Amino acid sequence: MKAFFRLWAKRKKRSSGSSPLLSAARWIGALIGTLYLSWALLFPASSGKFGHACAQSLFGLLGAAAYLLIPSFAYGLILYFRVQRAYWMWALGTAAAATAAAALLSGLASVFGSTPWGGSIGTSLYRLLDEILGASGAWLVLLAIGLLGLKTLLSISLWAIARRLSKLLMQDYREWKQARREFAQRLRTAAEAFREPTPAPLSAAASSSPPPVPEPVSAAPGEYFPPGAAGPPPVTAPKLARKLAAYPEAGEFHLPALDLLHPKSPNAGAGPDESEIRTAVENLDRTLASFDIQARVSGISPGPVITRYEVSPSPGVTVSSIVARANDIALAMKARGIRMIAPIPGKAAIGIEIPNQKPAGVTLRDVLESPAMASQRGVLAFALGLSSDGKPASADLQGLPHLLVAGATNSGKSVLVHSLIQSILFRSRPDEVKLLLIDPKRIELSLYEGIPHLYDPKTPCEQVGVLTHSKDAARSLKALIAVMESRYEKFQAYRARDIESFNREAARRSERGEFYIVVVIDELADLMVVAK
Incomplete structure (x- = not known):
């Protein structure tokens, strides 16, 4: 066994050192073979004697499941180009998936009473499993073989697929329950809105007296009352009445004061005092000078929360040299953080915004x-x-x-x-x-x-x-x-x-x-x- 692995390693080493021409020839040969075999399976009559014979053999062995070989060959070609993993995994997965599919097609043909659709391999395998396990057991075994073949072929996780499907089903179930709750709430609200109060029983004297004549009510512009109505219909739902009361006419609504x-x-807009500004200017000039940056503070714009100091650099001093020292300036100014405007639009200066020690409300x-x-x-x-x-x-x-x-x-x-x-x-x-x-x-x-x-x-x-x-x-x-x-x-x-x-x-x-x-x-x- 060790000798076999050493021989296989030597062959792999020799193949890896092959010339680019030989490697390209292999790729082209694999591509042509895949395309020709796919064409033979799809159009056997126009693929010549060799292609027709290949198609007849595959259809005789696998039946309609032979069409599954086309995407499998395409996937194998991609693996061959990319060399992701061993080819025997692809071959094993293809064989298992195609065989299980052929047997399942044979089982379907037996259910519908038609000619077998799974070829000789599928028919033989299904009959064997049917005799041993019965129809239900045969289907379960074939489905398991097919899933294992797909897992081997595509390197997919069946557990991840099941977990994803369970999440989708649970999400649909939660949405269904939420929709039911909302629908029930709408039904309850509608029932409360249209529920009319039960009229109190009238006495004989009251019932014999003629009904009072309603006084005419002048409708506001844009309102319409049905004929015979003395005014707008009463609102029976308290929630509806409150909401309608919150929607007055445009002319009656008053903006809140x-x-x-x-x-x-009292201190809105009041920035830092003069001593704080003077100290900040001195610290800023000292910090810039410590980094050999020739610049001076040419303007100050105090604000309630931050103060902007306008720094005018001397000729030859680049803007990037000042911006690169932002963290050092913040450390020297003992500030929580600073912001630089480099440069200030319309001015030959750089703005350095520093938070005030006592921000104003x-x-x-x-x-x-x-x-x-x-x-x-x-x-x-x-x-x-x-x-x-x-x-x-x-x-x-x-x-x-x-x-x-x-x-x-x-x-x-x-x-x-x-x-x-x-x-x-x-x-x-x-x-x-x-x-x-x-x-x-x-x-x-x-x-x-x-x-x-x-x-x-x-x-x-x-x-x-x-x-x-x-x-x-x-x-x-x-x-x-x-x-x-x-x-x-x-x-x-x-x-x-x-x-x-x-x-x-x-x-x-x-x-x-x-x-x-x-x-x-x-x-x-x-x-x-x-x-x-």
């Missing part, structure tokens, strides 16, 4: 009452905060249709999201802007439950809330796509480019306009993973 917010911070009211926010005419304007120089900063979502808020932990992402939502609530009515809020973790956006601005295209207005289930959020987003496409058709019919131009044209035609829809998703990455 800014007095609801915390008062302005900034409230939402500071920005909403500022002239910068008052100059924003759009209903989607929101407060950003104060810039590094202490000036209020704002933006408009109309210019930011897809806004992604990203950053490290405790960097202020949630603060920005709440500022965005509350800015819209303080500046727009429910008929102007709707909010689709998605919060799978139920932490950040649950406090907005019950506001009249909530919107969900797949849910009636009296049942709209903050979406907390990932599957519900995915369905709502799909429904929102349908709403967007229908709006595109409306805009095309009205020759409008955006909602503002569409609403102007709709007002000219005395028709109803459209509202903005803002989708706010907390933890988008988690939602994408769960709803994938």
Whole structure:
């Protein structure tokens, strides 16, 4: 046995050292042989005597299972080119899978009472197993042989496949249970909404008296009462009544006053004092000089949280030499971290933003009452905060249709999201802007439950809330796509480019306009993973 392995190793060594021409000839020969044999199996009449004889032999042995040799040969050719593993594993897997398939085809032919489909090998094997184990045992054994052959041929893990299938089945089962719960909840809600109170029994005197004549009620513009009705129909469901009360007419809705917010911070916009700035400038000049960087601080922009120092390098000093010392400058300034603007747009200087030792508080009211926010005419304007120089900063979502808020932990992402939502609530009515809020973790956006601005295209207005289930959020987003496409058709019919131009044209035609829809998703990455 040892001599055999030594001989095999010597042959392998000699074959590995063969010339490139011989190796290419082997590859071409294997490719031509595979293609010719596949052609002979598919079209035996046009493959000559040799091909016809090969096809007849394979069909006689394996029957219709001979067609499985075509993909197996192609896979073997790939293995031959790439030399991933031993060829005997491929040959063993092919033989086992083809034999099991031929026997299974013979078993099917016996069930349907037709001629055998598995050739002589398949028919003989199936008859043998049928006599020993019966039909059910023969099928189980053949399926096991086929699976083992595929595992040997393709090097796949049957356990991984079973685990994947079980996960898919469990996911489908959970979705089915969730759909049943949602359907039952909708049925209960509908039953409560349409359940009428039982009328109290009337006395004889009361029943004999004529019914009172209802007083005419003047309908508001846009309202319609059926003939004979004295007013709008009563709302029997308490939840529906509360929700309808939260949706007043556009003319009756009053924007909330800014007095609801915390008062302005007394030190808002107040940056560091003169001694802190003077100390920081001296440390910065000393740090740059210690690295032989000839530069000076030419400007200072103090802000509530950070202060920007403008550093003007001397002629011959490169910007990269200063930027490369960012960590050293942060260490020398004893700062949590610094940010460099290299260079400042419009200036021959480099901006170094350093956090203040005592940051000043900034409230939402500071920005909403500022002239910068008052100059924003759009209903989607929101407060950003104060810039590094202490000036209020704002933006408009109309210019930011897809806004992604990203950053490290405790960097202020949630603060920005709440500022965005509350800015819209303080500046727009429910008929102007709707909010689709998605919060799978139920932490950040649950406090907005019950506001009249909530919107969900797949849910009636009296049942709209903050979406907390990932599957519900995915369905709502799909429904929102349908709403967007229908709006595109409306805009095309009205020759409008955006909602503002569409609403102007709709007002000219005395028709109803459209509202903005803002989708706010907390933890988008988690939602994408769960709803994938």
